[in-house]
Amino acid sequence: MISYNKFFIDNYHTYYKDIADKNLKAVQLISALGVIIGLPLSILSLFVEQFLKATEAYILLVVTSIILYLLSKTFLKTHKRLVPLAIYIVFAIIMATAIYMGTVTQPMMNAVTFFVFLVILPLFMIDIPIRMCIFMGFFCLIFCLTSRYVKIPYLASYDIVNAVIFYLLSIITSHQSNYLNLKQIMSNNILEIQRDTDKMTGLWNRGFCERKINTFLATQDSKGALLVVDVDNFKLVNDSNGHACGDKVLREVGAALKDSFRNSDIIGRLGGDEFLIFLPNCIDSEIIRHRVSHFLDIVNKIDTTSDEEIPHISASVGVSLFPEDGDNFKDLYKHADEALYLSKQSGKNQYAFYHLLA
Numbered sequence: 001m002i003s004y005n006k007f008f009i010d011n012y013h014t015y016y017k018d019i020a021d022k023n024l025k026a027v028q029l030i031s032a033l034g035v036i037i038g039l040p041l042s043i044l045s046l047f048v049e050q051f052l053k054a055t056e057a058y059i060l061l062v063v064t065s066i067i068l069y070l071l072s073k074t075f076l077k078t079h080k081r082l083v084p085l086a087i088y089i090v091f092a093i094i095m096a097t098a099i100y101m102g103t104v105t106q107p108m109m110n111a112v113t114f115f116v117f118l119v120i121l122p123l124f125m126i127d128i129p130i131r132m133c134i135f136m137g138f139f140c141l142i143f144c145l146t147s148r149y150v151k152i153p154y155l156a157s158y159d160i161v162n163a164v165i166f167y168l169l170s171i172i173t174s175h176q177s178n179y180l181n182l183k184q185i186m187s188n189n190i191l192e193i194q195r196d197t198d199k200m201t202g203l204w205n206r207g208f209c210e211r212k213i214n215t216f217l218a219t220q221d222s223k224g225a226l227l228v229v230d231v232d233n234f235k236l237v238n239d240s241n242g243h244a245c246g247d248k249v250l251r252e253v254g255a256a257l258k259d260s261f262r263n264s265d266i267i268g269r270l271g272g273d274e275f276l277i278f279l280p281n282c283i284d285s286e287i288i289r290h291r292v293s294h295f296l297d298i299v300n301k302i303d304t305t306s307d308e309e310i311p312h313i314s315a316s317v318g319v320s321l322f323p324e325d326g327d328n329f330k331d332l333y334k335h336a337d338e339a340l341y342l343s344k345q346s347g348k349n350q351y352a353f354y355h356l357l358a
Contacts, residue, residue: 008128008129008178008179008182011182011186012128015182015185015186015189017080018185018188018189019126019182019185020080020081020083021080022126022181022185023080023083023084023087023125023126023127024072024076024077024080024083026087026124026125026126027068027069027071027072027076027083027086027087027090028069028072028073029124030065030068030087030090030124031065031066031068031069031072031090032065032069033065034061034062034064034065034068034090034094035062035065035066035069037061038058038059038061038062038065039062041058042055042058042059042062045058057096057097057100057101058097060093060097061093061094061097064089064090064093065090068086068089068090071086072086084125084127087124087125087127088135091121091125091135092139094117094121095114095117095118095121095139096139096142098111098113098114098116098117098118099114099139099142099143099146101113101114102114102143102147102159103143103146103147103150103151103159104146104150107150107151107152107155108151108152108155109155110155110158110159110162111143111147111159111162114143114163115162115163115166118136118139118140118163118166118167118170119166119169119170119173121136122136122170122173122174122177123173123174123177126178126181126182127178129174129175129178132174132178133171136167136170136171136174137167140163140164140167143159143163144159144160144163147159147160147163148160196208198254198268198269200247200250200251200254200269201250201251201253201254201269202251202254203254203257203258203267203268203269203275204266204267204268204269205268205269206268206269206270206271206276208268209266209268209270209276209278210329212266212278213226213266213278213329213332214328214329216266216278216280217322217327217328217329222280222281222322223281223282223283223321223322223323224278224279224280224281224282224283224321224322225278225279225282225283225288225319225320225321225322226276226277226278226279226319226320226321226322226329226332226333226336227276227277227278227279227288227292227317227318227319227336228270228274228275228276228317228318228333228336228337228339228340229253229257229274229275229276229277229295229315229316229317229340230273230274230275230315230316230317230340230344231249231250231253231273231274231275231299231313231314231315232313232314232315232316232344232348232349233312233313233314233348234246234249234272234273234313235273237249237313249273249302249313250269250273252299252302253273253275253299253302253315254267254269254275256295256298256299256302257275257277257295259294259295259298260291260292260294260295260298261277261279261291261295262279264280265277265278265279265280266278266280276333279291283321283322283324285353288319289351292317292319292351293351295315295317296314296315296317296349296350296351299313299314299315300312300313300314300349314348314349315349316340316343316344316348316349316350316351317339317340317343317350317351317352318335318336318337318338318339318340318341318342318343318351318352318354319336319339319351319352319353319354320332320333320335320336320339320353320354320355321353321354321355324355325354325355335354336354338354339351339352339353339354340352
């Protein structure tokens with residue numbers, strides 16, 4: 001359990017976004033089930049005397065489930081860090097209802113519903129193990145104390161023994177479920193990274209870059225710069241020295257891009273010897289010039305062991321700014337490519353801004 005807890009905590013924040021998405025779907029499912037189960041019970045309790053004492057609890061469950069479902073479709077979509085809290089709130093209401101039904105409303109019977117929820121509810125959620133254990137343990141303690149106070153000693157002892165057994169079962173099943181869910185998220189994440197990564201350079205591929213940039217452009221008050229890079233004289237070096245040398249050049253250009261730009265920047269290979277960089281929240285010309293100049297200096301130092309007759313490797317860069325030079329990826333790329341063409345025509349190994357051409 002300790003090693004699993006450490007494994008989970010180590011990966012919890014790394015894959016938090018995926019975990020939050022999965023938990024958000026769980027919120028929608030739980031809230032829908034809460035309405036489906038709670039509504040008939042609320043109506044039934046008005047006509048059947050055995051259910052009459054729990055009418056308020058059923059109504060509370062239905063109202064909470066409806067509110068939670070509406071929140072999952074609106075507020076929680078943009079505030080995913082509150083999703084675990086929302087799940088624990090609805091869990092608390094369900095567990096409290098189950099305790100009430102298994103003790104106060106049925107003092108002469110052994111509880112059943114509480115133990116079912118104790119095992120099943122944690123399977124709907126992915127969370128840090130120790131937090132889930134404490135939460136379920138707290139309600140087990142409340143159940144045991146209530147049962148001891150409300151029921152006769154024989155029934156209370158029976159319920160307490162069952163509570164301990166089912167609590168241990170809940171820990172085992174929820175931990176296993178959490179582990180399998182996390183492993184699945186990790187596997188899916190690895191597959192997505194492999195799908196979105198350029199195998200030659202380790203940078204993002206064109207499809208991923210375009211999706212990521214479009215997502216950023218859709219955010220309110222966003223701004224940024226799109227850079228298109230083309231390696232000068234690459235075909236000559238590649239044809240002269242062979243594909244192994246060409247592949248080495250591409251990998252070193254990719255490494256130069258990573259060294260020159262931020263981790264938060266979107267850096268990718270479009271194909272062939274063309275690369276793309278998007279700088280979120282950066283339209284300062286001086287900062288862009290500094291980073292591009294640093295990149296060009298590194299590229300100029302790439303050793304291709306070429307003959308003197310073959311030109312040395314360098315790079316040309318075209319820059320367009322968002323939203324000044326375009327309000328979508330297609331226009332930004334087109335204008336950055338036009339700026340790149342100018343830098344090529346002007347002698348290569350340099351950069352050009354589209355807004356200075358217009």
